[in-house]
Amino acid sequence: xxxxxxxxxxxxxxxxxxxxxxxxxxxxxxxxxxxxxxxxxxxxxxxxxxxxxxxxxxxxxxxxxxxxxxxxxxxxxxxxxxxxxxxxxxxxxxxxxxxxxxxxxxxxxxxxxxxxxxxxxxxxxxxxxxxxxxxxxxxxxxxxxxxxxxxxxxxxxxxxxxxxxxxxxxxxxxxxxxxxxxxxxxxxxxxxx
Amino acid sequence: xxxxxxxxxxxxxxxxxxxxxxxxxxxxxxxxxxxxxxxxxxxxxxxxxxxxxxxxxxxxxxxxxxxxxxxxxxxxxxxxxxxxxxxxxxxxxxxxxxxxxxxxxxxxxxxxxxxxxxxxxxxxxxxxxxxxxxxxxxxxxxxxxxxxxxxxxxxxxxxxxxxxxxxxxxxxxxxxxxxxxxxxxxxxxxxxxxxxxxxxxxxxxxxxxxxxxxxxxxxxxxxxxxxxxxxxxxxxxxxxxxxxxxxxxxxxxxxxxxxxxxxxxxxxxxxxxxxxxxxxxxxxxxxxxxxxxxxxxxxxxxxxxxxxxxxxxxxxxxxxxxxxxxxxxxxxxxxxxxxxxxxxxxxxxxxxxxxxxxxxxxxxxxxxxxxxxxxxxxxxxxxxxxxxxxxxxxxxxxxxxxxxxxxxxxxxxxxxxxxxxxxxxxxxxxxxxxxxxxxxxxxxxxxxxxxxxxxxxxxxxxxxxxxxxxxx
Ligand code: SF4
Numbered sequence: 266x267x268x269x270x271x272x273x274x275x276x277x278x279x280x281x282x283x284x285x286x287x288x289x290x291x292x293x294x295x296x297x298x299x300x301x302x303x304x305x306x307x308x309x310x311x312x313x314x315x316x317x318x319x320x321x322x323x324x325x326x327x328x329x330x331x332x333x334x335x336x337x338x339x340x341x342x343x344x345x346x347x348x349x350x351x352x353x354x355x356x357x358x359x360x361x362x363x364x365x366x367x368x369x370x371x372x373x374x375x376x377x378x379x380x381x382x383x384x385x386x387x388x389x390x391x392x393x394x395x396x397x398x399x400x401x402x403x404x405x406x407x408x409x410x411x412x413x414x415x416x417x418x419x420x421x422x423x424x425x426x427x428x429x430x431x432x433x434x435x436x437x438x439x440x441x442x443x444x445x446x447x448x449x450x451x452x453x454x455x456x457x458x
Numbered sequence: 459x460x461x462x463x464x465x466x467x468x469x470x471x472x473x474x475x476x477x478x479x480x481x482x483x484x485x486x487x488x489x490x491x492x493x494x495x496x497x498x499x500x501x502x503x504x505x506x507x508x509x510x511x512x513x514x515x516x517x518x519x520x521x522x523x524x525x526x527x528x529x530x531x532x533x534x535x536x537x538x539x540x541x542x543x544x545x546x547x548x549x550x551x552x553x554x555x556x557x558x559x560x561x562x563x564x565x566x567x568x569x570x571x572x573x574x575x576x577x578x579x580x581x582x583x584x585x586x587x588x589x590x591x592x593x594x595x596x597x598x599x600x601x602x603x604x605x606x607x608x609x610x611x612x613x614x615x616x617x618x619x620x621x622x623x624x625x626x627x628x629x630x631x632x633x634x635x636x637x638x639x640x641x642x643x644x645x646x647x648x649x650x651x652x653x654x655x656x657x658x659x660x661x662x663x664x665x666x667x668x669x670x671x672x673x674x675x676x677x678x679x680x681x682x683x684x685x686x687x688x689x690x691x692x693x694x695x696x697x698x699x700x701x702x703x704x705x706x707x708x709x710x711x712x713x714x715x716x717x718x719x720x721x722x723x724x725x726x727x728x729x730x731x732x733x734x735x736x737x738x739x740x741x742x743x744x745x746x747x748x749x750x751x752x753x754x755x756x757x758x759x760x761x762x763x764x765x766x767x768x769x770x771x772x773x774x775x776x777x778x779x780x781x782x783x784x785x786x787x788x789x790x791x792x793x794x795x796x797x798x799x800x801x802x803x804x805x806x807x808x809x810x811x812x813x814x815x816x817x818x819x820x821x822x823x824x825x826x827x828x829x830x831x832x833x834x835x836x837x838x839x840x841x842x843x844x845x846x847x848x849x850x851x852x853x854x855x856x857x858x859x860x861x862x863x864x865x866x867x868x869x870x871x872x873x874x875x876x877x878x879x880x881x882x883x884x885x886x887x888x889x890x891x892x893x894x895x896x897x898x899x900x901x902x903x904x905x906x907x908x909x910x911x912x913x914x915x916x917x918x919x920x921x922x923x924x925x926x927x928x929x930x
Binding site for chain 1: 512542625661691890891895
């Protein structure tokens with residue numbers, strides 16, 4: 266999965282209000298044996314979507330999902346906790362999401378998401394409650410201004426780590442940035458050992 | 459100078475470029491551990507960009523997640539869960555070979571779960587920065603290392619530059635007071651700590667575990683505690699090194715030798731948190747009245763004493779979890795029938811853990827109908843356990859004694875529960891489906907898991923302590 270730039274997006278929300286949605290829910294471990302970076306969308310939330318025999322569940326909340334119109338996932342607190350698997354943001358992106366909004370997003374997931382062009386947005390509790398209560402509402406997420414505008418309900422602000430933000434907007438490559446520090450790294454290695 | 463914490467000191471020593479408002483710090487990594495699941499895509503990026511592994515000498519690979527725990531068949535063929543799993547293992551072998559990285563591969567007597575072998579080889583040392591594409595890298599913090607899990611993109615960063623872009627996290631100290639009662643151990647402390655802080659309470663923090671009850675723990679116990687920092691949301695959990703740490707490391711393969719050892723110990727002695735060091739948050743936990751703990755929900759912070767009763771769900775989330783776990787409100791947990799027991803994982807698969815389980819299983823039988831799996835954390839643990847006859851204890855009790863690996867902790871190698879099974883597991887995650895589709899996981903200590911295997915229900919291990927009366 267290549268990193269895609271991100272600046273602004275208007276889309277409807279898809280709401281999963283449960284708290285502690287861990288990366289094993291986002292993509293179960295048995296789908297982690299692939300050595301590729303793409304194609305994980307079909308495994309996204311697999312056990313929420315399919316029964317033990319691999320048949321689509323009639324009761325799945327994802328039956329109401331449309332990848333063309335629902336690019337913003339609104340999730341309960343502590344989204345993305347658990348395993349550090351980067352397959353989780355890969356799966357969400359491949360499935361169709363570009364933004365995850367919650368009151369609280371797990372550290373490693375957040376870091377992985379930012380590196381792949383999936384924007385993790387942490388909003389205040391009141392805004393979060395409003396979003397949870399209005400599934401399908403139209404929301405504009407503006408990374409340059411770090412704002413979330415909810416149709417008819419006003420605006421909220423969020424913070425993204427400044428370097429990650431620049432990387433997303435301007436397409437700066439973090440590995441390129443690190444490779445540019447090679448002189449400092451060599452100096453450190455000489456001094457330290 | 460301002461008083462510094464253990465974490466402050468290790469962090470400061472590894473800053474290559476200071477952090478600014480615009481950019482995170484460039485942090486040097488002393489040891490990079492890799493395994494088959496989270497590394498292939500990182501090597502692909504390296505190869506695409508024509509980059510080399512900067513420090514193969516600081517990189518160490520092992521095979522653990524996808525590897526079978528059953529022996530090879532007569533033709534020498536290992537029973538992989540799928541062709542993809544086999545290909546994933548082959549990819550790591552190929553990548554390590556091409557990039558000159560040492561791999562503790564299949565058949566290597568040093569192979570094992572990544573967080574078990576690092577300390578076992580003495581590669582894990584106080585004051586080091588250690589990363590791995592695996593969230594339980596916090597385990598290595600038990601030695602006073604700054605160790606944390608990273609994603610695959612970052613695995614690529616470390617392979618290419620031996621560095622990571624990181625902002626310094628906030629700090630939290632969790633102090634454990636009191637003396638642990640008999641039959642209660644580090645796993646119970648970990649579950650109590652997670653229950654106290656919450657599954658997201660440690661987010662954005664590096665935790666230091668301190669206090670008399672932590673000092674009293676063995677190195678194995680300290681590893682169990684640091685291992686589960688991530689279940690409280692913290693990427694880092696660390697403990698100041700002391701004599702126990704040094705004794706544990708001395709003489710191990712990768713540990714310094716001779717004069718270098720004395721020098722290292724002197725340096726390590728200076729790592730402890732100074733009086734007056736600042737912590738953004740302080741938590742205190744008294745362990746004197748702690749009971750053996752179990753989880754009864756689908757998040758590791760939902761726990762109770764093993765002899766408690768299932769509470770009535772207080773919210774929608776709790777009801778959802780209760781529906782999944784099927785513990786009947788008001789009934790004792792000990793009435794719940796257990797289908798499987800798993801003793802293993804980087805949380806509890808070291809020799810001390812196996813001894814604790816064997817002490818309860820010795821001379822007893824696993825309850826009919828219960829499948830019990832004992833999976834040592836490494837080849838070395840397996841050999842040591844067999845040398846003292848623990849394998850016989852488990853086999854005679856009717857449990858299965860397997861080859862080392864992650865096994866049912868993540869259930870991606872084919873070892874899994876059946877839908878609906880109630881599994882008592884010494885691993886670290888009780889998420890929905892973690893141990894197989896629709897499997898219900900109860901986390902517990904090795905002693906508790908062993909007692910559950912014997913009784914076929916959730917059971918209190920204190921009943922099996924020598925000279926124990928009836929524990930209510
Ligand atoms: S034993 Fe479990 S938690 Fe530990 S490294 Fe393996 S899969 Fe991860």
